[in-house]
Each structure stands twice: as C-alpha cells, then as structure tokens.
Amino acid sequence: MRRPLSHRLLGLAGRLAVALVVAFILLPAVVVTLSAFNDKAIMSFPPTGYSLRWFARAFSYKDFATGFRNGLIITAFASTLALLVGTGFAFALDRYSFRGKRTLEAILVSPLVIPHFTIGLGFLILAAQIQAARTFALVIATHVVLVLPFVMRSVYVSLRNLDARLEQAAASLGARPGRALVTVTLPLLLPGLVSGWLFAAILSFNEFTASLFVTAQATQTLPVAMYNYVREYADPTLAALSVVYIVVTATLLTIANRFLGLGKVLNVEHAR
Amino acid sequence: MPAERIPPGSDAPAAAAARRIGVQIDGVTKRFGAFTALHEAWLKIEQGTFMTLLGPSGCGKTTLLNLLAGFLEADGGEIFVDGQLMTETPPYAREIGVVFQNYALFPHMNVARNVGYGLAARGVPKREIAQRVDEMLALVKLADFGHRKPKELSGGQQQRVALARALVIRPKLLLLDEPFSALDKNLRGSMQVEIKEIQRRLGVTTIFVTHDQSEALSMSDRIAVMSAGRIRQVGTPDEIYRRPTDRFVAAFVGDVNVLPARLERRQGDQASVLVGGVRAQVPAETIEGLAPGAAVDLFVRPDALAIGEAGGGVPGTIAAHVYQGSHVDMVVDCPAAAGGRLLVRVPGTEAPGLWPVGRVVGIGPTAGGVAFPPEAA
Numbered sequence: 148m149r150r151p152l153s154h155r156l157l158g159l160a161g162r163l164a165v166a167l168v169v170a171f172i173l174l175p176a177v178v179v180t181l182s183a184f185n186d187k188a189i190m191s192f193p194p195t196g197y198s199l200r201w202f203a204r205a206f207s208y209k210d211f212a213t214g215f216r217n218g219l220i221i222t223a224f225a226s227t228l229a230l231l232v233g234t235g236f237a238f239a240l241d242r243y244s245f246r247g248k249r250t251l252e253a254i255l256v257s258p259l260v261i262p263h264f265t266i267g268l269g270f271l272i273l274a275a276q277i278q279a280a281r282t283f284a285l286v287i288a289t290h291v292v293l294v295l296p297f298v299m300r301s302v303y304v305s306l307r308n309l310d311a312r313l314e315q316a317a318a319s320l321g322a323r324p325g326r327a328l329v330t331v332t333l334p335l336l337l338p339g340l341v342s343g344w345l346f347a348a349i350l351s352f353n354e355f356t357a358s359l360f361v362t363a364q365a366t367q368t369l370p371v372a373m374y375n376y377v378r379e380y381a382d383p384t385l386a387a388l389s390v391v392y393i394v395v396t397a398t399l400l401t402i403a404n405r406f407l408g409l410g411k412v413l414n415v416e417h418a419r
Numbered sequence: 420m421p422a423e424r425i426p427p428g429s430d431a432p433a434a435a436a437a438r439r440i441g442v443q444i445d446g447v448t449k450r451f452g453a454f455t456a457l458h459e460a461w462l463k464i465e466q467g468t469f470m471t472l473l474g475p476s477g478c479g480k481t482t483l484l485n486l487l488a489g490f491l492e493a494d495g496g497e498i499f500v501d502g503q504l505m506t507e508t509p510p511y512a513r514e515i516g517v518v519f520q521n522y523a524l525f526p527h528m529n530v531a532r533n534v535g536y537g538l539a540a541r542g543v544p545k546r547e548i549a550q551r552v553d554e555m556l557a558l559v560k561l562a563d564f565g566h567r568k569p570k571e572l573s574g575g576q577q578q579r580v581a582l583a584r585a586l587v588i589r590p591k592l593l594l595l596d597e598p599f600s601a602l603d604k605n606l607r608g609s610m611q612v613e614i615k616e617i618q619r620r621l622g623v624t625t626i627f628v629t630h631d632q633s634e635a636l637s638m639s640d641r642i643a644v645m646s647a648g649r650i651r652q653v654g655t656p657d658e659i660y661r662r663p664t665d666r667f668v669a670a671f672v673g674d675v676n677v678l679p680a681r682l683e684r685r686q687g688d689q690a691s692v693l694v695g696g697v698r699a700q701v702p703a704e705t706i707e708g709l710a711p712g713a714a715v716d717l718f719v720r721p722d723a724l725a726i727g728e729a730g731g732g733v734p735g736t737i738a739a740h741v742y743q744g745s746h747v748d749m750v751v752d753c754p755a756a757a758g759g760r761l762l763v764r765v766p767g768t769e770a771p772g773l774w775p776v777g778r779v780v781g782i783g784p785t786a787g788g789v790a791f792p793p794e795a796a
C-alpha cells in the first residue's frame with residue numbers, strides 16, 4: 148500500500164533537514180581541507196590552484212616536530228595515569244557504598260564544569276610555588292585532571308554492564324578473587340579500558356586552553372605550537388596540519404572500533 | 420511436624436540416619452538493613468536428594484541460595500555441606516555448583532573453556548580437562564558445540580552448558596535458581612525431564628528454586644515451601660499436596676477450594692467435618708484445640724469435590740465448563756465459598772451434558788481435605 152502524499156513529503160523534508168545538519172557539521176572540516184591544498188600563501192576559500200607545499204612545510208617546521216613529540220610523551224603518561232586512577236575510582240564507586248560517595252563522584256567529574264583555563268592557571272600558580280613551572284610533570288598532572296572524568300565514565304559504564312553473577316560464577320567454580328579478576332573481569336572490561344584510554348589520549352593530545360598556561364617553550368604541545376605559529380604567519384600550513392590531524396584521529400578510531408566495538412562502551416545497555 | 424525441622428539435639432529416625440545428610444541449615448537468618456529476608460530457616464537434606472524451594476516472588480529463595488553458595492553472609496545460624504561447617508569457607512572453596520537464572524556463561528570464552536573453567540581453576544592437567552569436558556558435553560548432548568561462543572547458542576543449549584559447567588567440578592551440592600524461567604513452555608518440559616534424569620544418574624544433592632508449583636510437584640523428591648522469609652512446610656510432593664500443614668501451603672500449591680465447615684468429631688489423628696451436611700475426613704493435627712461444633716475452613720482439591728442434585732451439599736450454580744481433554748473443569752458460582760466460586764474437576768467428558776450452565780446444583784466433598792481454623796478477620 149502506498150503511503151499518502153503528505154507522509155512522503157514529510158519524509159522528504161526530514162531527509163533534507165538531516166542532510167543539511169550533516170553538511171553543516173562537516174563544513175569546517177571541508178573548508179579547511181580544501182584550503183590546505185591552496186598554492187597561494189594565504190588562507191582563502193575556494194583555492195585558486197592546488198599544491199602540496201603546505202604539507203611539506205607542516206612536516207618540516209621544527210616547533211611542530213617538537214610539539215608533536217612533547218604531545219606524544221605527555222599524552223602517553225597522562226592518559227595512562229588517568230586510566231589507572233580512574234579505574235580505581237570507578238571500581239570503588241561501582242562496588243562499594245560509603246559515606247560521601249555522591250560528593251566524591253561530583254568532585255571527580257568537576258573538571259567538566261570548571262573552565263580549562265581555571266585549571267591551567269591554578270596548576271601554574273601551584274607549580275610556581277614549588278619551582279616546577281617548566282616541567283613535563285606539571286603538564287602531565289594538568290592533563291590527568293582534565294581527562295579523568297572521561298576515563299572514569301568509560302570504565303564505570305563497562306563495570307555497570309558487567310554482570311556481577313559472572314564473577315560469582317567464577318568464584319563458585321573455584322576461582323580465587325585474583326584469578327577471577329584476570330580471567331573474567333579484566334577481559335570483559337578491556338574494551339572499556341582501551342576506549343577510555345583512547346578518548347583520554349585524543350583529548351589530551353588536542354587540549355589547548357589549559358596547556359597554554361602550563362607549557363613552556365621546551366614543553367609546548369602541538370596545539371600550543373600551532374597557536375604560536377598562527378600569531379606569526381597566515382599561510383595554509385595550519386590547514387594542512389589540520390588535515391593530518393583529522394586523518395590520523397579518524398584512522399585510529401576506526402581501527403579501535405573494528406577491534407573493540409566502541410559502540411558497546413558508549414552507553415549503558417544490557418546485552419540480554 | 421516434618422522431620423526436617425529437627426530442633427538441635429533431637430534424634431533423627433533410624434532410617435534417615437542410614438543416609439548421610441548432604442545439607443544442613445541450622446537457624447539461618449539474613450537481614451537487609453531493617454528487613455528480614457530469611458527468618459531462622461531450618462532444613463536438612465539427605466545426600467542425593469532433589470530438594471525444591473518453592474515460594475512466591477520475594478520470599479527469600481535466592482537469598483537462601485546465595486547464603487549456601489557463600490555470596491552472602493548470614494546474620495545468624497550455620498550451614499553444613501556434607502557435614503562441613505561452611506561459615507568461614509569462601510565461595511571458591513565450597514565446591515558448590517551454581518546454575519544461575521540467566522546462566523551467567525562467560526561471554527568471551529567458548530563452550531569448552533566455559534565448561535573447563537572450574538577444572539582449570541583447580542589446576543587439573545590440560546589433557547584431563549579436555550577429556551572431562553568432552554564427557555560432560557556428551558552428557559548434556561552438546562558434544563559438537565565445544566568451539567561455539569555462548570551467544571551462538573539457543574536458550575536451552577546455554578542452559579545445558581551452564582549445567583555442564585557446574586557439574587564438571589563434581590560438586591558436593593548443585594544449586595539451580597529458576598533455571599527454566601527464560602525458556603518457552605515446550606523446551607521447559609523437556610529440560611525438566613533431562614535435568615532430573617542427569618541429577619539422578621549422578622546422584623548429586625540438588626537444591627532447585629522455583630515459584631512454579633507444578634514444576635515443583637513433578638520434579639522434586641522433597642519440597643520446602645517458603646513464604647515471606649520462612650520455611651512453611653517440608654515434605655514429599657504428595658505430602659505437600661495432600662496434607663498441607665498450613666493455610667499458605669494449602670492455597671499456594673495446586674488449585675484449591677475453600678468452604679466453610681463445622682468440626683463434627685475427632686478420633687485419634689483424624690477428624691470429621693461437616694460441609695453443607697456432607698461429611699469429610701481431615702487430619703486432626705491442623706485443628707488441634709478446637710471443640711466439636713467449631714467453625715473451620717475446609718480446603719479441598721478440585722478433584723475431591725462432586726456435583727449432585729440441588730438439595731444435597733453446598734448450593735451453587737454452574738457458571739462455565741472448561742474442557743481439558745481427559746477431564747472437565749466445572750466453574751461453579753457458590754456464595755458460601757471463599758471468593759464466591761468453586762472449581763470442580765470431573766473425570767471424563769460427560770459432565771457438561773449432565774450439568775449445563777445455569778443449572779442449580781449441590782456440591783459436596785468426595786474425598787478428604789484439610790481443615791484450618793478460620794482466619795481471624
């Protein structure tokens with residue numbers, strides 16, 4: 148049976164609306180990508196001729212190279228530390244009820260509410276007190292605080308989805324707590340742990356506002372280096388770098404999703 | 420009093436002493452905050468017995484299983500399995516196999532590794548694990564399924580894996596928590612037969628939890644009926660069905676009619692009551708202390724009632740016929756009965772012809788029932 152005309156028109160309008168929204172979301176990425184291939188030394192849209200020279204410059208500019216290396220170091224330490232701390236807290240929040248549980252939860256997610264520059268400024272003032280203002284440790288500590296809520300959320304959701312009876316089953320079959328943890332709990336938690344780490348890594352690597360406060364010339368991360376660059380030059384190098392950013396992040400996420408099924412981790416649901 | 424509620428210190432009958440006690444629950448109490456989920460439960464189960472915990476939702480069945488398995492700690496009382504005190508024993512050292520309601524199979528392991536999990540945890544050599552897993556999978560008729568993941572199995576197959584996983588460790592006690600609730604009706608029937616058969620062959624002491632009274636009656640060696648955190652009666656299915664010692668048990672297990680009656684006379688452990696002028700035999704123990712002439716409630720099964728001409732027995736009006744194949748259930752409007760209705764089960768298929776809907780009839784007991792003092796209303 149054919150649906151009435153009004154329904155079909157509505158369906159068409161709906162599809163059009165969705166297409167527009169999607170286009171709007173993708174627009175900046177498309178504009179930047181196209182500008183990256185511009186052969187002129189200005190960022191204009193649409194480009195008049197095409198070249199790869201800005202990619203070459205992006206890869207050869209020394210501050211970007213050190214920023215990239217610093218970013219990797221800081222990201223690796225910060226997201227790993229956040230994963231360890233966040234997993235511990237997520238376990239405590241999921242498994243035990245204790246006084247002040249709500250308060251603890253609120254404090255742990257507070258970096259979502261407190262502006263990044265406040266956190267950056269706070270750490271900078273503290274670090275200056277103990278002569279640690281130019282260290283990697285300071286940047287790493289700041290990033291741990293910033294990404295902790297995301298890691299905790301990810302692990303906590305996986306823990307909620309984990310059926311407590313699986314651990315009871317392991318125990319009833321003779322597995323001591325350590326064995327049950329290694330053979331049942333951790334393998335089932337793995338997608339949550341990895342995706343938590345991954346989100347933390349992406350956030351930490353891209354973080355700008357707080358990093359601007361706590362980094363020094365020797366410890367500056369890639370976004371800070373980019374900011375410093377754009378204050379001096381107006382050529383499309385940054386656009387080229389953005390394209391590299393997008394491609395690398397998308398590739399990482401696709402690989403992770405293929406092997407871990409991130410969809411499972413992003414919301415609380417029961418398989419059965 | 421059923422033999423299982425043995426107060427501490429009393430002697431068990433000689434016959435029972437010959438078989439060893441598999442499980443002994445001595446006055447176990449469990450509280451959740453101010454709420455008492457289990458009030459001083461006493462229960463003795465002989466080795467090899469298939470014992471069913473039967474009771475409505477929320478009566479504490481799962482709580483009792485969790486206490487046995489060691490997932491919960493009791494607030495009082497003691498539990499012995501094969502004569503060993505369990506109180507200080509952690510779950511992993513209890514040697515109790517558990518089949519969970521949702522099966523709780525490890526989703527990241529295949530069937531063979533699920534079944535072998537308990538053996539691996541005990542450090543059994545790989546070769547022996549493989550062999551024992553194969554034997555067990557053959558027993559539950561899943562010989563070729565070892566490499567499958569749990570989610571690639573049907574509900575019934577998952578359940579058999581869960582059973583195999585619990586049995587392969589040769590547990591001292593097997594706990595089954597409503598294992599059939601997720602299965603459709605046909606599969607449920609065949610799994611009931613299969614589980615009972617496997618249990619008998621292995622001779623493992625089993626505690627089975629259900630709130631389905633027909634399942635309890637058909638599968639069990641013995642039944643413990645629970646309500647509101649208390650064990651009400653323990654006995655064989657026939658004792659529970661024919662000689663309930665408690666109003667709750669009489670009403671919960673099987674279909675039952677409740678009719679007002681008068682105590683006529685007491686003779687030893689039997690008594691007779693009169694209902695609508697018709698006499699019925701009942702056990703005396705449930706109406707101790709009542710004098711002849713006292714009002715009682717007669718609990719009588721649908722197959723222990725007969726329909727006769729108006730004038731004899733309790734008056735009623737035929738309201739409906741429900742054809743059941745080998746018998747017919749007659750629904751009778753009866754103002755005197757509790758709920759205003761009676762259910763009468765008549766063998767054969769002639770009853771609807773004899774007693775059409777709308778006919779005024781007299782209902783009387785043919786076999787005995789059980790009488791209880793009227794509820795203090």
Ligand SMILES: Nc1ncnc2c1ncn2[C@@H]1O[C@H](COP(=O)(O)OP(=O)(O)OP(=O)(O)O)[C@@H](O)[C@H]1O
Nearest residue numbers: 451454456474475476477478479480481482483630
């Ligand atoms: N962890 C808990 N905290 C508080 N109350 C609980 C807890 N576990 C169980 N209860 C309560 O104890 C009572 C018995 O629960 P239990 O799970 O043993 O019931 P059940 O007989 O297994 O019921 P069902 O047939 O629905 O599974 C219920 O009233 C329940 O609400």
Ligand SMILES: [Mg+2]
Nearest residue numbers: 480481482596
């Ligand atoms: Mg239950």
